[in-house]
Amino acid sequence: MAETYTPIEMLGKLVSFDTTSEYSNLDLIHFVRDYLAGYGVEAHVLPNEDGNKANLFATIGPDQVGGVALSGHTDVVPVAGQPWDTDPFDMVQKGSRLYGRGTADMKAFSATALALVPEMVAKPLSRPLHFCLSYDEEVGCLGAPKMIEELGTAWPKPALVIVGEPTDMRVVSAHKGMWFFRVTVTGKEVHSSQTHRGVSAVMTGARLIAKLDEMAKRLRDNADPANRFPPPYTTIHVGMANGGTAPNIVSRKFEFVCDIRNLPDDDPAALQQEFEDWYTAEILPEMHAIDPDTGIETVTENAVVGLREDLGSEAEEFVRAITGDNDTTYVPYGTEAGQFQEAGMSVVVCGPGSIDQAHQPNEFIEVDQVHQCEAFLRKVIARCGG
Numbered sequence: 001m002a003e004t005y006t007p008i009e010m011l012g013k014l015v016s017f018d019t020t021s022e023y024s025n026l027d028l029i030h031f032v033r034d035y036l037a038g039y040g041v042e043a044h045v046l047p048n049e050d051g052n053k054a055n056l057f058a059t060i061g062p063d064q065v066g067g068v069a070l071s072g073h074t075d076v077v078p079v080a081g082q083p084w085d086t087d088p089f090d091m092v093q094k095g096s097r098l099y100g101r102g103t104a105d106m107k108a109f110s111a112t113a114l115a116l117v118p119e120m121v122a123k124p125l126s127r128p129l130h131f132c133l134s135y136d137e138e139v140g141c142l143g144a145p146k147m148i149e150e151l152g153t154a155w156p157k158p159a160l161v162i163v164g165e166p167t168d169m170r171v172v173s174a175h176k177g178m179w180f181f182r183v184t185v186t187g188k189e190v191h192s193s194q195t196h197r198g199v200s201a202v203m204t205g206a207r208l209i210a211k212l213d214e215m216a217k218r219l220r221d222n223a224d225p226a227n228r229f230p231p232p233y234t235t236i237h238v239g240m241a242n243g244g245t246a247p248n249i250v251s252r253k254f255e256f257v258c259d260i261r262n263l264p265d266d267d268p269a270a271l272q273q274e275f276e277d278w279y280t281a282e283i284l285p286e287m288h289a290i291d292p293d294t295g296i297e298t299v300t301e302n303a304v305v306g307l308r309e310d311l312g313s314e315a316e317e318f319v320r321a322i323t324g325d326n327d328t329t330y331v332p333y334g335t336e337a338g339q340f341q342e343a344g345m346s347v348v349v350c351g352p353g354s355i356d357q358a359h360q361p362n363e364f365i366e367v368d369q370v371h372q373c374e375a376f377l378r379k380v381i382a383r384c385g386g
Contacts, residue, residue, distance in 0.1 A: 006115060015100040029045060032131075065156045068318070070131055070162055072110035104365045108353055162350055176234075181301060201253050204283060215274070333355060352373035
């Protein structure tokens, strides 16, 4: 007999799988595959190259192009070092809140949709409903593109996609892109009493970071105040840096990672190129004058496209007709939505929970948000009916 769950019970089940990005998500994926099979729904599991993670795609209703995709990532961010009051992988209800890693970001959307599978299969759908569950969103939206490549070839391509990231069930029309690059500075080690004979990787790195800060302030000062993004400009931020051996050694290695969150119409590659052109002209000649083996290497590690505004699109009209939300909302964080859009699908972001709780210790979602999502998805099912 097929298993049944309420949305909250299903959320507790999904939370119980520790799908921190550094670990496998296969236990969760295999649970969903077997759960769907209990209702006669075939799930396609697409593993990564290492075979330790996988995407899942499934269709309920007619096996045809079009329909509505319900998209969610299965991975969560780490809990290490965070002061949790409860076991983050054992969901606990306290009053009106459900606590656990992934409750807000973003297992509640997928859990609610999965809990409603019995209603989906019981209804004669004239328009298919698709499940798109991905891996490694939290480390750069790495999994979804491999699944998107199969849509329209191996599997039917949806007409519109609802990405259920936490938006408090508001309709999000656009989000920023993400662009990460790693900078490695190689200096020349000498005794710190002889700085004139060496090249400090750490101090050179400090100059490079100062340049990026200067660029960030320029973007801030030239922002269009009418822009709806919070903040209304592309941001540049260095969040990780490491280098040096000892206080009395002129450092040989320094490394940092730069994070650009760009407006959808801004080009982060051009900003990286501006930075590289500057240090090639201003910094490298000084370094090479002391030792030609010194240098600066920049490697782009991640590039995730933003979601461009497409007001009046099929996805916008479909979701707004259900939610009644006519506001135009932009968000500064990234999602997989832009990747679906780039592949020619109409996309909006709309899901339960608040982004304010994402990645936090004692992450939670309000029970009412789960109920709102349940009502919303029931209307989605109804609109895909006969």
